[in-house]
Amino acid sequence: MRGTVPVPDLVERARSGDPRAVARLITLVEDDAPQLREIAAALAPVTGQARVVGLTGAPGVGKSTTTSALVAALRQRGERVGVLAVDPSSPFTGGAILGDRVRMQEHATDPGVYIRSMSSRGNLGGLAAATPQAVRILDAAGCDTVLVETVGVGQAEVAVASLADTTLVLTAPGLGDAIQAVKAGILEIADVFVVNKADRDGADAAARDLRGMLALARREPYEWRPPVLRCVAARGEGIDEVVEALDKHRAHLAEHGELARRRAARAAAEIQAIALASLSRRIAPHASDVLADRVVTGALDPYAAADELLRTLH
Amino acid sequence: MRGTVPVPDLVERARSGDPRAVARLITLVEDDAPQLREIAAALAPVTGQARVVGLTGAPGVGKSTTTSALVAALRQRGERVGVLAVDPSSPFTGGAILGDRVRMQEHATDPGVYIRSMSSRGNLGGLAAATPQAVRILDAAGCDTVLVETVGVGQAEVAVASLADTTLVLTAPGLGDAIQAVKAGILEIADVFVVNKADRDGADAAARDLRGMLALARREPYEWRPPVLRCVAARGEGIDEVVEALDKHRAHLAEHGELARRRAARAAAEIQAIALASLSRRIAPHASDVLADRVVTGALDPYAAADELLRTLH
Structure with missing residues (x-):
């Protein structure tokens, strides 16, 4: 399939479930291709059906294995x-190292599953803008659920939370104490907690610590108390309960008007990210190098330099 | 010390080592106070002496303990x-949870040590802009070394790397395999690797895996091969070797002209961050809410919405 296929055709094929059209569209949005705006315009009226589930957690908790088990259950x-x-964490290499993607191989030949990795290719703003568009493409392709898995602790999770209807935070025994988890801002974004590798020592303690923290935390405005579940994703144990919790949360969101609120907040964040990315492209990169040299020597302070930089906006 | 103390006085006091003046100045930059630009202008000519060391790693590797041991050695x-x-990872709570700060208490009464926690207070852009200013304040106060410790895996480390002359990446046995570490983009930013808790099972394997990865990685343009060291920070074991590696890297940077290059890149990133933060303040927040509703219903795509948003720039 060439780049010359017109966007309306691509979107039509993607809607009928053609995996190559889906892949091509995602590549175009990831590459920030000239067709991006046309794609976004074509997708807008035909999306909004899929449930978006974010899945995140620190390295080593078993995110890919859990994602794979959830896919099987769905x-x-x-x-x-x-x-x-x-x-989002590998901006220098220009590509994610997908060592653990092999865990998803069991679904690679299933026509009812689309799997795609996205990396930042050196442009975090670009990734932030492209990911919601990729979600829309999968939505248009008829996905009932889109799972967005993120590597990392910190800003990445926050980005997932702003993208998802429901955010699942995964943890595992032996990855540091509960205070560390709270430090990462996880309590605020988690709708469902899952302790993976629950057959290992420390699973009880991890679950107990999380419950203790949650008991102290402020109640959500829409009165949802995040459950703390346990699973052994590698053996599929406890996965049905996780799916049930995701369903329950989604129903609860809809009942309390929170789904609409989250989606509006998501759209607002998306619009702002696109606007800021567009502005940052308009800042002359050469100007900032020249100014940087003056800041290094102490001849100019960075705020005064930023003022000069903004004068290069065209 | 009141907010009415003139900035030149505050900077003068900070330069003479008054810890209250240092604290006050950092609060002002953290709060994005009206005096911020005046502070930046006063600092520019009197900074650039301190060595800036970034220290990062996943939750649970012992960052605070290691920082404390490094402070003792220095x-x-x-x-x-x-x-x-x-x-940077707790944008919702408006304050870092500083449970592990207690590990730094041994230095709290030492007049030769300034310790300060900074959290994002809901504004990541603000934190990105304030942190380099806080480094400058500590530099002006006569610190020979400024250690910048970051929580998190991912964008946070990248931010540290762009801020530091030398970036130390800390790991520990049992926190997931080496591929996970690489996924987090760590190979690209680390100048020195340290396996903490090296008395535990798996320390050999962790060090070996890292060395294997490094052997495969591209060589740095300035021919530095990141060493992989081991320590038990809680007992101070191996810390002298870590300090020695930091010194060596710094000397190597200076020899190869890389220090100047890094500092220029850091200044450029800082200028851009300030410029973007200033632009994002100029985007009307109300406008994006109205536009978001139209995006949710599919009446408008997010790129068209961003165009409309940018028309509200004043």
């Missing part, structure tokens, strides 16, 4: 599933 | 030391 009940594995 | 040879513990 497929079992006949859902079409999209998976976006977003790696 | 103090032993008579350096003045500044510590900035930056927490």
